[in-house]
Amino acid sequence: MEKLKILVVDDESRMRKLVRDFLVKQDFEVVEAEDGEDALNKFYAQKDISLIILDVMMPKINGWEVCREIRENSKVPIIMLTAKGEESDELMGFDIGADEYISKPFSPKILVARVEAILRRAGKKEEGTLDIGGIIIDKPGHQVIADGKVMELSYKEFELLSYFVENRGIALSREKILNHVWNYDYFGDARTIDTHVKKLRSKLGSRGDYIKTIWGMGYKFEVEE
Structure with a gap:
């Protein structure tokens, strides 16, 4: 190998x-x-x-x-x-x-x-495409399309959005997000999550509102049907 x-x-x-x-x-x-x-x-x-x-x-x-x-x-x-x-x-x-x-x-x-x-x-090769609320996540191609336009997301922003969408409707603590997206313990330092969420919301435009803040806990991805 x-x-x-x-x-x-x-x-x-x-x-x-x-x-x-x-x-x-x-x-x-x-x-x-x-x-x-x-x-x-x-x-x-x-x-x-x-x-x-x-x-x-x-x-x-x-x-x-x-x-x-x-x-x-x-x-x-x-x-x-x-x-x-x-x-x-x-x-x-x-x-x-x-x-x-x-x-x-x-x-x-x-x-x-x-x-x-x-x-x-x-x-990690993840198969399939996620399509929700006007956002299409092409996991094999590592690409996100919103409103027909390709989003310029960093590697971590892509991973974070994918994790949110895969767990839509579930309140996720910062610790849980760190463990799954960053894949190791960040020793309680949640600034990096908040920074990435802020940037992700901005890039998603109006669809950034899908990422709800759960005060004192973390975040939840929620799309109103």
């Missing part, structure tokens, strides 16, 4: 080696890049990168800019790494299309667990 290829981008060689060693132990193939410019060159040259681990603070081109450019051309999962722990930085990361956000210092084992969780979700 062919190994999945992961691009690790960090200007600190020691950090790249630490991450690479843990990933290689889990049988991943690792490509390294030392700055943003190097990352973009290798991403476009390799063409079979399954996931990117991307540092924010780098010379030449920073991680934000790399993420923005890649998102214009690809939905490859991206995990952002940063030494900063500010909430605004985390929200910015999600806003430009990052799938996960991990602050340094971090546990390499936790990072690998998150990599595996994302790749499991990305590689």
Whole structure:
């Protein structure tokens, strides 16, 4: 079986080696890049990168800019790494299309667990098409159509919407959403769900009202017939 290829981008060689060693132990193939410019060159040259681990603070081109450019051309999962722990930085990361956000210092084992969780979700072949309330979710094609128009959704937004639709009419706690959509424990940090729901509602336009807030608990997807 062919190994999945992961691009690790960090200007600190020691950090790249630490991450690479843990990933290689889990049988991943690792490509390294030392700055943003190097990352973009290798991403476009390799063409079979399954996931990117991307540092924010780098010379030449920073991680934000790399993420923005890649998102214009690809939905490859991206995990952002940063030494900063500010909430605004985390929200910015999600806003430009990052799938996960991990602050340094971090546990390499936790990072690998998150990599595996994302790749499991990305590689999970789910059959069928969901059609409800004017929203069509093409799961094999990983595409959402609303009012006849293709929606530009990130990987996590697609997964979140699919989970809502599959559980329509059911009140879902934030913890339950985290466990099913992110596939691991977020240690009670629900900001990422609220951020993704806000963006998803905005992209769905008037149909964003289908996602109801259950105060003090979570959300429920409900379509009035």
